[in-house]
Amino acid sequence: TDSNIKYSLSAQLNSSLFVANCKHHSQDVASNIIYKSLPYKPSLINWALDFLKLPAVPTAIQAFNGRIYAFTENATYRIEPNQLYIEDAFDGAGCIGPEAIYTSDYGMVYCDSTNIYFNTGQIPIPIGDSILTSDAGIGYLDLLDVSTFSPKVGFDATRKSFVVFLTKSKAWSYNVVRKVWNLWEYGNADNSEYAKGILTGKTGEILLAQATSNDLFDMFSSATR
Numbered sequence: 001t002d003s004n005i006k007y008s009l010s011a012q013l014n015s016s017l018f019v020a021n022c023k024h025h026s027q028d029v030a031s032n033i034i035y036k037s038l039p040y041k042p043s044l045i046n047w048a049l050d051f052l053k054l055p056a057v058p059t060a061i062q063a064f065n066g067r068i069y070a071f072t073e074n075a076t077y078r079i080e081p082n083q084l085y086i087e088d089a090f091d092g093a094g095c096i097g098p099e100a101i102y103t104s105d106y107g108m109v110y111c112d113s114t115n116i117y118f119n120t121g122q123i124p125i126p127i128g129d130s131i132l133t134s135d136a137g138i139g140y141l142d143l144l145d146v147s148t149f150s151p152k153v154g155f156d157a158t159r160k161s162f163v164v165f166l167t168k169s170k171a172w173s174y175n176v177v178r179k180v181w182n183l184w185e186y187g188n189a190d191n192s193e194y195a196k197g198i199l200t201g202k203t204g205e206i207l208l209a210q211a212t213s214n215d216l217f218d219m220f221s222s223a224t225r
């Protein structure tokens with residue numbers, strides 16, 4: 001066993017830690033390998049046995065519905081966590097990065113450079129077709145620019161909506177019950193305050209950390225904005 005594995009992606013499932021995009025002395029290139037820790041011992045990994053080599057370098061990994069999901073820029077891999085093998089692969093539906101994915105009791109939502117997907121444990125379903133482009137230039141593909149802002153996905157439990165923070169001032173919200181998209185605005189006029197990171201609060205609200213002031217905001221708590 002070894003704890004000297006450097007990694008940038010991680011997920012927890014069945015009391016084990018799964019790590020990806022790694023560096024380790026046992027491999028010349030370990031960036032496309034997922035390692036699994038010993039149960040209840042996240043710092044101990046049997047690197048000679050508990051690993052899975054992916055077809056490409058993952059951009060994100062996520063535990064969902066009793067499985068580990070690994071994503072590349074244009075593919076989704078569903079992984080059986082006990083024996084560590086790929087159960088299924090879905091080409092054409094990837095994930096931009098580790099912040100561009102969120103899971104809730106309703107399912108898992110993530111996005112890549114072409115669409116936004118909803119997954120309940122079977123296959124990824126494109127749900128962003130109706131908002132991909134817009135004559136007003138506010139569609140998903142119109143606004144997407146990872147060089148200026150990395151998309152972040154959260155879940156608003158009050159509105160039963162997944163929220164895709166897409167720019168420094170705009171977010172698309174998808175209501176799971178009504179299957180309707182709404183465009184939200186946040187931040188300030190000059191975009192100097194934007195989402196450095198988001199997380200879920202104790203009552204299911206979205207908490208947003210601003211980039212420069214480091215203030216923490218309860219998003220969508222205002223009746224007017």
